[in-house]
Amino acid sequence: MIKKTPFDQHKRQRRIILITVCIALMAVIASVSGLNVAQPKLAAEFNASQHTILWMINIYTISLAALLLPLGAVGDRLGRKPMLLAGLVIFGAASVMSGLTTSSIIMLAARLLSGIGAAMIMPVTLAVITSTFPNEERSKAIGVWTGVAGGGGILGMYLSAVLVDLANWRWLFALPILLAIVAIALTLRFIPDSREKTVHRFDIVGSLLSIIAMIGIVFTLHEAPGQGWDNPMALISLIIGIAAVFGFVLWELRQQEPLLDIRLFRKRGLSSGSVSLLTIFGVQAGIFVVLFPYFQGVLGWSGLRSTLAMMPMALLMMLASGLAPVAAARIGSRSTMAVGVIFGGVGAALMATLVSVDGGYLSVLPGMLAMGFGMGLTMTPSTEAIILALPIERQGVASALNDVTRELGTALGVALLGALVTAGYSNAIDRRLDQIPTGTAALAREGIANALIAAEGAGSQSAILIRIARESFVYGWQQAMWAGAGVMAILFVYILARGPRTVKANQVVNE
Structure with a gap:
């Protein structure tokens, strides 16, 4: 019988710590996207407008993004374990409140509380990894974390779609509640406490x-x-x-002791890592925005099938996140990030050139796979570059900055690429509605979903209108994908010029 050494025991404990923080992170990530699949049912349940439904989704992400940096700093000062536990309790209670709500007002309040709890959890999960794992293990642990952060949203959306289809929209919150309970139990048992030692006042302003x-x-x-x-x-x-x-x-x-030392952005790691994550998550979020209307509006798939269709991209992204530390150790962080960006840009270009109304799923799958692999390869060294730019006692702030960059990139991508799709669709369909009745044409101009609804009452022109709408959406899709490819090309040049120089003994050279 082989006796376990103290090193083996410590390694096993660190593995459990990694599992714990990833479970907590998964709860937060799943809640970002989960409510999207239940929009029609929420509108019917509460007799709410689309604007109100969107606020139920957006208030979570806005409160999360706004509070990440200050709450990350609070966690550094008060202790990361207490902050993680408090966040999980608030998040779990708010999720229960969301599942039992009887009105739109209560749902909005519950989602706000969920966002506050999530902002307490998310920075701590990465800070615990960086303050617990030794240098030789940290990159791999960060790779696992980034895989969950990148692909967890799609996995959570798929499980949410299954629950909505098989049961009721209220069951959407069962997964976050369960994950929060498990994370609380494991945190109490395994997560060590760590905090910043400082004599300076907290930067309230x-x-x-x-x-x-x-x-x-x-x-x-x-x-x-x-x-x-x-x-x-x-x-x-x-x-x-x-x-x-x-x-x-x-x-x-x-400030002598600022919340975030702006001068640190002179370092290659912090600046290039932040720009990379901002861009990667922006393009990823923008692609997700256009993939669902393509699957549902152009291919006519259900929400569940559409979510399942994105799983290969999510799984490959998670796999690449785990492989990135190995690649970075061999060819350097900058080269790894650059290769990932090339894959991402090629993926966007493939989706722009191959997609068609008749091509079906296989016309977008190659681009999705290239994009997923490239993003996963870029995210891990970018994240590591950011957190290594700040000292170990400020890892809550470093982790929060990493998370803020992701959230801001996501919001930018949805706004900008979504707007390109909408503009492209409108320009394309405007030129082809001459033979369609005025009222039906006006509804069709509002979007592909509206066009499909209008087609139900278009009589003999129904098939023509559906075809026009689908082809117009594909045109808008192509404009957005070419824009995404262009952004990735710019990012590639930037990384070559300003990316982290190399990796030595798992340390990024940021200067």
Whole structure:
């Protein structure tokens, strides 16, 4: 019988710690996308407008993005284990509240609380890894974390779609509740506590400015595509957000112990890692936005089947995230990130050139696979570059910055690529509705889903209208995918110029 050494026991404990934080992270990620699959049922249940339903989804992501940085810093000071436990309790209780709600107002309040709990959980999960794992194991652990962060949303969406189809929309919250309970139990037993030792006061002004900045910018990105970029609320929100960003930068530069040391962005790792994650998650989120209408509107698939169709991309992304540390150790972080970006750009180009109305799933699958692999390969070294730029006692802030970058990128991608698809669809369909009755044509111009509804009452012209709508959507899709490929090409050049120089003994050279 082989006796386990203390090293083996410590390694096993670190493995359990990694499982624990990934379970907590999965609960947060699954809740970001889960509610999307139940929009029609929520509207019927609460007799709510589409605007209200979108707020039920967006209030979670806005509160999460806005509070990540200050709550990450609070976790550094008060202790990461207490912060993780408090966040899991708030998140779990809010998820129970969401599942039992009887009105839109209660649902909005519950989702707000869920976002607050998630903002307490998410930075701590990565900070626990960086403060617990030794250098030789940290890259692999971060690879697992980034795989869950990148692919977990699709997995959570698929499980949510299954629950909605087989049971009831209220069962959507069963998964986050279960994950929160398991994470609480494991955290109490296995997660060590760590905290920052400092004599300086907490940066309250910087925290408030960061919150205002994130709310202003993310609110605009969520609202402007639907309400119009000239909408007064969207414009005011954007102006406030940008002003708060400038105020935050000026304030932080004057502080002896800032919430986030802006000067650190001079380091290659922090700047290139942040730009990479912002871009990668932006393109990924934008692609997800157009994939679902393609599957449902062009191919005529159900929500469950559409979600299942995205699983190969998610699984390959998670696999590549695990392989990235091995690649980075051999060819360097910058080269690994660059190769990943090339795959991502090729994937977007493939989806732009191969997609068609008649091509079906196989016309988009090659691009999805290339995109998933490339993104997974880029995310891990980008994340590691960010967290290694800050000292170990500030890992909550480093992790929060990493998460803020992801959330902001997601909001940007949805807004910009979604707008390109909408504009492309409108331009293409406008030229082809001359023979369609005015009322039916007006409804068709609003989007492919509306066009399919209008086609039901179009009589003999139904098949023609469906074909026109689907071809117009594919045209808009192609514009968005070419834009995504262009953005990835720019990112590739940037990484070659400013990416982390190399990896030595699992340490990124950031200077």
